[in-house]
Amino acid sequence: SQQGEEDPQALSIQEGENATMNCSYKTSINNLQWYRQNSGRGLVHLILIRSNEREKHSGRLRVTLDTSKKSSSLLITASRAADTASYFCATALFMETSGSRLTFGEGTQLTVNP
Amino acid sequence: ETGVTQTPRHLVMGMTNKKSLKCEQHLGHNAMYWYKQSAKKPLELMFVYSLEERVENNSVPSRFSPECPNSSHLFLHLHTLQPEDSALYLCASSQSFRGEQYFGPGTRLTVT
Numbered sequence: 001s002q003q004g005e006e007d008p009q010a011l012s013i014q015e016g017e018n019a020t021m022n023c024s025y026k027t028s029i030n031n032l033q034w035y036r037q038n039s040g041r042g043l044v045h046l047i048l049i050r051s052n053e054r055e056k057h058s059g060r061l062r063v064t065l066d067t068s069k070k071s072s073s074l075l076i077t078a079s080r081a082a083d084t085a086s087y088f089c090a091t092a093l094f095m096e097t098s099g100s101r102l103t104f105g106e107g108t109q110l111t112v113n114p
Numbered sequence: 115e116t117g118v119t120q121t122p123r124h125l126v127m128g129m130t131n132k133k134s135l136k137c138e139q140h141l142g143h144n145a146m147y148w149y150k151q152s153a154k155k156p157l158e159l160m161f162v163y164s165l166e167e168r169v170e171n172n173s174v175p176s177r178f179s180p181e182c183p184n185s186s187h188l189f190l191h192l193h194t195l196q197p198e199d200s201a202l203y204l205c206a207s208s209q210s211f212r213g214e215q216y217f218g219p220g221t222r223l224t225v226t
Contacts, residue, residue: 043215105156
């Protein structure tokens with residue numbers, strides 16, 4: 001089964017609106033991270049939320065984590081055209097033999113129209 | 115800039131060629147990773163190195179051969195690749211396994 005499934009797959013909004021992306025996962029985790037990727041480029045880390053945290057803020061980003069539902073959401077407020085990118089959630093799961101590893105979802109493609 | 119560089123940025127190679135991808139991190143991190151990103155697929159973890167020792171190999175075909183000569187450099191040696199190996203190859207590093215990862219810009223590989 002796949003960890004970190006994002007929903008929706010694609011989201012198109014107008015500048016100034018808020019964008020919400022959701023992520024569901026299947027196993028216990030140590031933390032959950034959100035990354036952003038501009039087309040054809042590397043991923044940029046946005047925010048990390050630990051399994052004992054419920055909400056975290058960073059600038060215009062707000063992340064929530066519900067471990068009982070195994071889900072997380074990323075909210076971008078007052079979106080800008082420059083926020084156009086793919087957004088990925090990644091779950092960090094501790095493995096006894098090899099430490100923690102990140103498992104990425106397929107991502108949400110966000111388009112913010114000027 | 116994330117502190118992780120990758121070269122080359124683009125590579126076109128035939129199925130009989132041998133080439134290498136290079137990754138360098140300037141962050142003093144202990145762990146380095148190779149990922150493969152194909153269209154419409156989740157990011158696939160290929161290899162993990164911790165303090166220059168390979169700790170994970172996710173059933174990657176032997177035509178991909180990683181090398182980590184020191185904690186700052188990571189290579190991916192490629193030989194006799196297949197067209198389905200065309201993808202964006204991303205390198206990343208982290209201070210610890212549980213922390214955030216810093217990605218390079220990737221190498222766009224096309225196998226003809």
